[in-house]
Amino acid sequence: MPYQLLRFALNKKYPEPCMFPTPERLKPRYDVVIIGGGGHGLACAYYLARDHGIRNVAVLEKSYIGAGGTGRNTAIVRSNYLTPEGVALYDESVRLFQDLSDDLDLNLFYSRRGHFTLAHSDASLRTMRWRAEVNKHLGVDSEVVDRQFIKAKCPEIDLDCGHNAPVMGALYHPPGAIARHDAVAWGYGRAACQRGVEIHQGTTVTGIRTEGDRVTAVETNRGVIETRCVLSAVAGYTPRITSMVGLRTPITVHPLQACVTEPLKPWLNVIMVSASLHIYVSQSSRGELVMGASLDPYEVHSTRSTLDFVEGLAGHLLELFPFLWDVKLLRQWAGLSDMTPDFSPIMGTTRIDGFLIDAGWGTWGFKATPVSGKTMAWTIAHGRDHDLVKPFRLSRFEEFDLVGEKGAASVGH
Amino acid sequence: MKLLRCPINGLRPIQEFYYGGEYRPMPDPDASTDAQWADYVFNRDGAPGVRLEWWYHLASGVWFLAEHDTARDVFLRTFLFEELGQG
Numbered sequence: 001m002p003y004q005l006l007r008f009a010l011n012k013k014y015p016e017p018c019m020f021p022t023p024e025r026l027k028p029r030y031d032v033v034i035i036g037g038g039g040h041g042l043a044c045a046y047y048l049a050r051d052h053g054i055r056n057v058a059v060l061e062k063s064y065i066g067a068g069g070t071g072r073n074t075a076i077v078r079s080n081y082l083t084p085e086g087v088a089l090y091d092e093s094v095r096l097f098q099d100l101s102d103d104l105d106l107n108l109f110y111s112r113r114g115h116f117t118l119a120h121s122d123a124s125l126r127t128m129r130w131r132a133e134v135n136k137h138l139g140v141d142s143e144v145v146d147r148q149f150i151k152a153k154c155p156e157i158d159l160d161c162g163h164n165a166p167v168m169g170a171l172y173h174p175p176g177a178i179a180r181h182d183a184v185a186w187g188y189g190r191a192a193c194q195r196g197v198e199i200h201q202g203t204t205v206t207g208i209r210t211e212g213d214r215v216t217a218v219e220t221n222r223g224v225i226e227t228r229c230v231l232s233a234v235a236g237y238t239p240r241i242t243s244m245v246g247l248r249t250p251i252t253v254h255p256l257q258a259c260v261t262e263p264l265k266p267w268l269n270v271i272m273v274s275a276s277l278h279i280y281v282s283q284s285s286r287g288e289l290v291m292g293a294s295l296d297p298y299e300v301h302s303t304r305s306t307l308d309f310v311e312g313l314a315g316h317l318l319e320l321f322p323f324l325w326d327v328k329l330l331r332q333w334a335g336l337s338d339m340t341p342d343f344s345p346i347m348g349t350t351r352i353d354g355f356l357i358d359a360g361w362g363t364w365g366f367k368a369t370p371v372s373g374k375t376m377a378w379t380i381a382h383g384r385d386h387d388l389v390k391p392f393r394l395s396r397f398e399e400f401d402l403v404g405e406k407g408a409a410s411v412g413h
Numbered sequence: 414m415k416l417l418r419c420p421i422n423g424l425r426p427i428q429e430f431y432y433g434g435e436y437r438p439m440p441d442p443d444a445s446t447d448a449q450w451a452d453y454v455f456n457r458d459g460a461p462g463v464r465l466e467w468w469y470h471l472a473s474g475v476w477f478l479a480e481h482d483t484a485r486d487v488f489l490r491t492f493l494f495e496e497l498g499q500g
Binding site: 251 | 486
């Protein structure tokens with residue numbers, strides 16, 4: 001090694017950059033234990049430390065940071081949902097995303113693109129109008145647009161879709177954006193660590209101890225931690241955690257697959273979604289087309305990829321953009337989606353004192369990362385559900401008070 | 414291609430089948446409380462493992478039960494509802 005380089009390497013002024021310190025051992029006691037080191041768990045840890053001064057917090061991650069849904073989604077941020085409860089929650093999240101790069105001092109590549117949801121039938125156009133009116137009423141920038149408008153914003157599209165399912169119009173949501181999902185988790189994690197939170201990667205929760213209806217401790221593969229407050233933020237792994245405390249939920253787990261093409265020169269400046277064709281596509285800042293389709297049709301707890309998925313997706317992509325016929329796929333992967341019957345999350349306190357849940361994020365979790373972190377931190381600090389969280393409480397099911405969210409992605413409706 | 418064995422038609426591609434959800438015996442609607450009924454309607458056993466599921470063969474209209482390991486995505490056994498409880 002040349003001397004100049006070696007001198008630099010040994011200089012204490014330039015230590016090895018490290019985003020997350022690795023604490024050697026678990027402390028015997030924490031005020032709050034967060035299970036799951038994804039975006040939601042780390043955001044909650046960050047807001048607990050920043051807004052509520054609760055710093056004796058451990059985030060337990062059985063794999064590595066962002067290994068689950070956080071690093072597997074298609075990174076779309078939007079708020080043009082259908083229910084007032086959903087719109088209020090997701091719109092607050094979009095607002096928080098606006099200055100998150102500054103807040104976390106990390107470039108999240110947050111890029112406002114404009115989000116089109118294509119309608120191929122009268123029925124879906126009717127739903128788009130409904131959504132647009134709900135959105136406008138609640139102050140969200142959203143409107144129904146015609147074919148000319150879509151063509152002007154995206155000249156490459158074949159609006160006739162090979163004469164198979166011609167596009168009739170679209171719901172257009174200008175604030176729709178994409179962001180670099182890994183960076184969101186890293187940014188929240190680093191900012192939480194700087195405020196005293198401990199992140200323990202490679203730490204699996206094996207049990208949760210309760211006394212009566214109160215949480216007392218968390219058992220892990222690295223020892224037992226005493227705590228009186230546990231937040232489960234583990235998305236597709238939720239049923240395993242809730243079964244540890246004997247809590248029943250409506251969550252079922254389906255894989256959701258996605259893929260990217262080789263990088264192309266920038267051409268697609270919008271996010272294009274078609275529920276009828278089961279496809280959503282955007283172009284990342286690296287030039288890859290990031291694509292997803294719909295949920296796998298049956299329950300499996302595995303992140304395997306299938307050829308069926310690529311075949312269906314590629315076919316539909318070519319209906320919208322025939323000129324992509326010779327573009328190669330680079331990678332395909334799957335994540336676990338924790339689906340709920342009303343396509344809304346399950347958040348907040350439960351009947352077990354000290355056991356909180358942030359789950360049911362199915363195919364719509366990434367965009368809610370900031371708002372779920374912020375409202376769950378508030379809920380933990382105050383011991384009662386935040387106003388935005390209340391409609392999504394677990395007990396809504398036994399009260400027959402569901403939040404039918406049909407604006408969710410990747411679900412047939 | 415993933416295959417599933419229909420008890421009537423034998424091994425067929427999985428695209429020919431429709432998943433009908435977890436097999437759950439229905440409680441007596443008249444005898445159950447609202448909470449028990451809500452539990453039956455909404456709650457599911459979502460944890461990974463071997464469990465019984467309803468499946469439907471679209472081409473021939475056969476509903477049947479499948480023992481499915483949701484952790485490994487392996488089908489252990491498929492059989493008609495009449496054979497339930499016969500091992």
